[in-house]
Amino acid sequence: MRAPGSNLAPAAVAVIALATSSDAEGTLRSAVEASSLASRMTIGAAVNEGYFDADDGSYSQTAASQYNLVTAENSCKFGATEKVQNQFSFDACDQVLGFAEENNMAFRGHNLCWGVYNPSWVDDGGFSSAELTRILQNHINNTLTHYKGKAVAWDVVNEAIEDSAPYGLKKNTWNNITASGDATDYIDVAFAAARAADPDTLLFYNDYNVASMDGWSAGKSDAMFSMVKGMRDRGVPIDGVGLQMHVGCGYDLVDGVRANMQRYSDIGVQTHVTELDLTCEQSASYDCTWSGEVEEQQGRLYADLLQACVDVEGCTNFETWGFTDAHTWIKGDSHPLPFYDDYSEKKAVAMMMDVLASAN
Ligand code: XIL
Numbered sequence: 001m002r003a004p005g006s007n008l009a010p011a012a013v014a015v016i017a018l019a020t021s022s023d024a025e026g027t028l029r030s031a032v033e034a035s036s037l038a039s040r041m042t043i044g045a046a047v048n049e050g051y052f053d054a055d056d057g058s059y060s061q062t063a064a065s066q067y068n069l070v071t072a073e074n075s076c077k078f079g080a081t082e083k084v085q086n087q088f089s090f091d092a093c094d095q096v097l098g099f100a101e102e103n104n105m106a107f108r109g110h111n112l113c114w115g116v117y118n119p120s121w122v123d124d125g126g127f128s129s130a131e132l133t134r135i136l137q138n139h140i141n142n143t144l145t146h147y148k149g150k151a152v153a154w155d156v157v158n159e160a161i162e163d164s165a166p167y168g169l170k171k172n173t174w175n176n177i178t179a180s181g182d183a184t185d186y187i188d189v190a191f192a193a194a195r196a197a198d199p200d201t202l203l204f205y206n207d208y209n210v211a212s213m214d215g216w217s218a219g220k221s222d223a224m225f226s227m228v229k230g231m232r233d234r235g236v237p238i239d240g241v242g243l244q245m246h247v248g249c250g251y252d253l254v255d256g257v258r259a260n261m262q263r264y265s266d267i268g269v270q271t272h273v274t275e276l277d278l279t280c281e282q283s284a285s286y287d288c289t290w291s292g293e294v295e296e297q298q299g300r301l302y303a304d305l306l307q308a309c310v311d312v313e314g315c316t317n318f319e320t321w322g323f324t325d326a327h328t329w330i331k332g333d334s335h336p337l338p339f340y341d342d343y344s345e346k347k348a349v350a351m352m353m354d355v356l357a358s359a360n
Pocket residue numbers: 073074158244275329
């Protein structure tokens with residue numbers, strides 16, 4: 001992979017070897033790898049090592065043939081890798097890295113610092129600011145040293161911004177790291193520790209309700225942009241932002257997503273769509289009873305979002321949170337992912353392949 005734009009940060013030139021072609025033809029992966037986008041963007045999915053043998057191998061076979069990047073759904077998170085203070089267990093996270101390596105896929109790390117799902121020793125330890133700083137640095141240093149040279153990118157900090165105005169930082173344990181009395185201190189500490197441990201992996205901030213700079217997400221999206229721009233201005237080593245995108249089939253802010261990706265690209269910050277799923281749920285304002293028509297509409301939205309990523313040079317990964325409705329964190333019967341329960345393709349797959357083909 002080459003750097004996606006000449007205006008991007010030097011760290012953006014971090015490269016990892018990707019297969020030049022996949023074994024399977026007629027897949028999302030083969031479409032992106034055959035296209036002019038191959039050197040710029042990956043197509044990814046979150047996977048869970050617990051399912052690698054599931055469904056007679058269909059889970060692994062589909063993941064490896066359709067995608068060229070994977071993220072561990074849970075097993076690389078703080079609560080999984082450092083359950084006990086300073087005792088690191090990377091086995092489950094390593095399984096996902098191993099899967100990526102066996103199948104010539106990129107590996108994306110998720111995540112190093114989050115306000116929720118911390119092990120209880122972190123949240124209940126009553127640590128001072130100085131102790132928390134060391135705990136966070138130690139966690140990041142150990143994790144990124146273990147994965148040095150293996151991960152194309154890491155979500156360094158996850159979901160830090162409040163959901164409503166004035167969009168300050170959520171209160172959490174890490175917030176108590178206030179070296180300068182500023183609530184953003186822990187974020188700077190985390191990024192500095194990550195860069196020190198692995199100079200080549202790309203460092204991301206990842207959040208939800210921020211993908212579009214227009215419409216209902218404008219407030220939080222603008223707050224995140226200011227935060228990231230401020231980090232760049234004061235020399236904090238951030239390379240990119242992750243746009244989660246757990247949204248509904250009726251989502252209608254694609255132009256705002258494209259514009260948002262562009263404003264990041266303009267300041268040299270990459271964007272990854274990190275956690276896309278399109279939930280189809282009946283609501284008062286939206287008729288989403290599953291039908292051929294809804295499948296078509298969902299496919300159109302997957303394709304339009306991929307097109308937005310393709311259109312913006314700084315968008316370098318397009319990734320869904322899971323890939324089959326058989327294994328998704330979304331509860332209920334809401335059909336969020338591009339493959340059915342039995343791994344057959346929804347219309348979304350062909351429609352996304354058309355976008356990739358026409359990028360040539
Ligand atoms: C979710 C997983 O999918 C679930 O299995 C787990 O129980 C909770 O976390 N934002 C994130 C992801 O950044 O890590 C979350 O993943 C989904 C929301």
